[in-house]
Amino acid sequence: MIFPDIITRNFWQKLGAFVLAVLIWFTIYSIQHDVRFSKSFMPQARTFVNHPIMIMKTATDPRSYKITPSEVDVTVRGMPDILNTLTEKDIEVYVNLTDILEAEKLKKKVIVTPPEGVTVLNVEPRYVTIEKID
Numbered sequence: 001m002i003f004p005d006i007i008t009r010n011f012w013q014k015l016g017a018f019v020l021a022v023l024i025w026f027t028i029y030s031i032q033h034d035v036r037f038s039k040s041f042m043p044q045a046r047t048f049v050n051h052p053i054m055i056m057k058t059a060t061d062p063r064s065y066k067i068t069p070s071e072v073d074v075t076v077r078g079m080p081d082i083l084n085t086l087t088e089k090d091i092e093v094y095v096n097l098t099d100i101l102e103a104e105k106l107k108k109k110v111i112v113t114p115p116e117g118v119t120v121l122n123v124e125p126r127y128v129t130i131e132k133i134d
Helices: 002-008 011-032 080-085
Strands: 044-052 054-056 064-068 071-078 092-096 105-109 111-113 118-124 127-133
Touching: 002 011, 044 080, 071 080, 092 105
Parallel strands: 054 092
Antiparallel strands: 044 071, 064 127, 071 118, 092 111, 105 127
C-alpha cells in the first residue's frame, strides 16, 4: 500500500511541479533549437487593388455597357496558406445586369465571389454606375 500513497499524497503540488517542469523544459528547448511561433493559424487579410469588374448579362442581350469605375479594391480574409496561393483570377468580381430591361444610367452593387475558405471584408467602391453604349 506504499505505492498508491506515494502518488496520492500531495497530488496537486506534484502535478503543479510536473507542469512547471514541462514548461521550463519546453522554454529551454525552444531557445536552443530556435523554435519560432508564427501567426500561421490565425486568419489574415489581403487586399487586391484595381481588380477589374466583369459584366454578367444574358446571352441574348446585344447591348454594350460602360462601367464607372471599371475597377475596385477587394479586401479578403482567410488562413495564410490559402491567401498566399490566392491570385486575382480566383476572386470573381462582377455586376449583374440580367434584370435590366431599359435604363440609360443606373447604379448597381458590385458582387464578389471568393473561393472556399475566404471571406470578403470590404469592396471599395461598393456601387458602380452603368451606362448603356449605343
